Amino acid sequence: MAKAKFNREEVIDKAIDLFWQHGYSASSMQQVVQATGLKPGSIYLAFENKEGLFREALERYAQKSIARTRKILDSAPSVQAGICQLFEDNIQQSSKEDYCSCFLVKTRLELAAEGNDLHNLASEKLEMMEALFASYLEKEFTPEISQRRATSIMLHIFGIRVYGYQKKSEDRMRQGLREGLPWLPWP
Numbered sequence: 001m002a003k004a005k006f007n008r009e010e011v012i013d014k015a016i017d018l019f020w021q022h023g024y025s026a027s028s029m030q031q032v033v034q035a036t037g038l039k040p041g042s043i044y045l046a047f048e049n050k051e052g053l054f055r056e057a058l059e060r061y062a063q064k065s066i067a068r069t070r071k072i073l074d075s076a077p078s079v080q081a082g083i084c085q086l087f088e089d090n091i092q093q094s095s096k097e098d099y100c101s102c103f104l105v106k107t108r109l110e111l112a113a114e115g116n117d118l119h120n121l122a123s124e125k126l127e128m129m130e131a132l133f134a135s136y137l138e139k140e141f142t143p144e145i146s147q148r149r150a151t152s153i154m155l156h157i158f159g160i161r162v163y164g165y166q167k168k169s170e171d172r173m174r175q176g177l178r179e180g181l182p183w184l185p186w187p
Contacts, residue, residue, distance in 0.1 A: 008046070009060070011036045016057045020103045023110045024054050024118060054118060061103045062125035066132060079136045080184050083153060087177055087184075090160045095170050102161040130154045149183070156180055 018027050018035040029050055033040055036053075047053040069086060076082030093099060100106070104122045111119035130150045137146035156177055163173065178186050 006038060006042070006046075011038060011046075012053070012056050012060045015053050016061050016103065019054055019057050020061075020100055020106065023106065024050075025110065051118065055121060058104065058107060058118070058121050058125060062128065065104075065125075066129065069129065069132060073136050078185070079140055082136075083133070084184050084186055087156070087160070088174075090157060091170050091173050094160050094163065094173070102157075105158055105161045126154065152181060 014036045015032065018031060022031070027050070029040060029043075032043060032050055032053065036043065038046075043050075043053060047056060072085050072089070073079060073082035076085055094101075104126050107122035108119060108126070111122070130153075133153050134143075134146045134150035137149050140146075141149065159176070160173055163169065174186075177184075
C-alpha cells in the first residue's frame with residue numbers, strides 16, 4: 001500500500017480552517033481537496049473520508065486549545081489571574097473582523113439536531129476543557145466550588161464565542177464578565 005507523502009499536521013490545520021469557516025455539512029469534498037491540496041484518493045487513504053478528517057481536525061483543535069489554556073494558567077501568578085487572562089484573550093480574538101467563534105462550539109451548534117458522533121466528540125472536548133478548569137481551580141477552592149466555577153467559566157466563554165464580533169463590544173463583554181464572575185481578580 002502506498003504511503004502518504006504530506007505533512008499530516010499541516011493538512012489537518014488547513015482542514016480546521018475550512019471546517020471552522022464553513023462547518024462540516026457545508027464543506028464539500030471539492031473544497032476539502034482545494035483547501036488541503038491533496039487529491040481525493042490521498043484524503044481517503046489517510047483519513048478514510050471527510051468525517052475522518054473532520055474528526056482529526058476537532059481533535060487537533062481541542063489539543064491546541066487545551067495546551068494554550070494550560071500554558072496561560074501555568075504561567076499566571078494565580079489560577080484566577082490566568083482565567084482573567086484567558087477571558088481577555090477571548091475578548092481580543094472575538095473583536096477581530098475575521099472572527100469565526102470557536103470550532104468546537106460551532107460544531108456543537110451545527111450538529112446538535114443530529115446528535116451524531118462528531119457532535120458527541122465536540123461535546124466531549126468541551127467537557128475536557130471544563131474538567132481542566134475544575135482541576136486548576138481545585139488548587140484554590142473545594143471540588144464542589146471548583147466544579148460550579150468551571151461550569152460558569154465555560155458558560156461565559158460560550159457567551160463570548162457566540163456573542164462574537166460586534167463593533168465596540170469589548171467593554172460591554174468585560175463588564176458582563178465582571179458582573180457574572182465577581183470572584184475573579186479583574187484588573
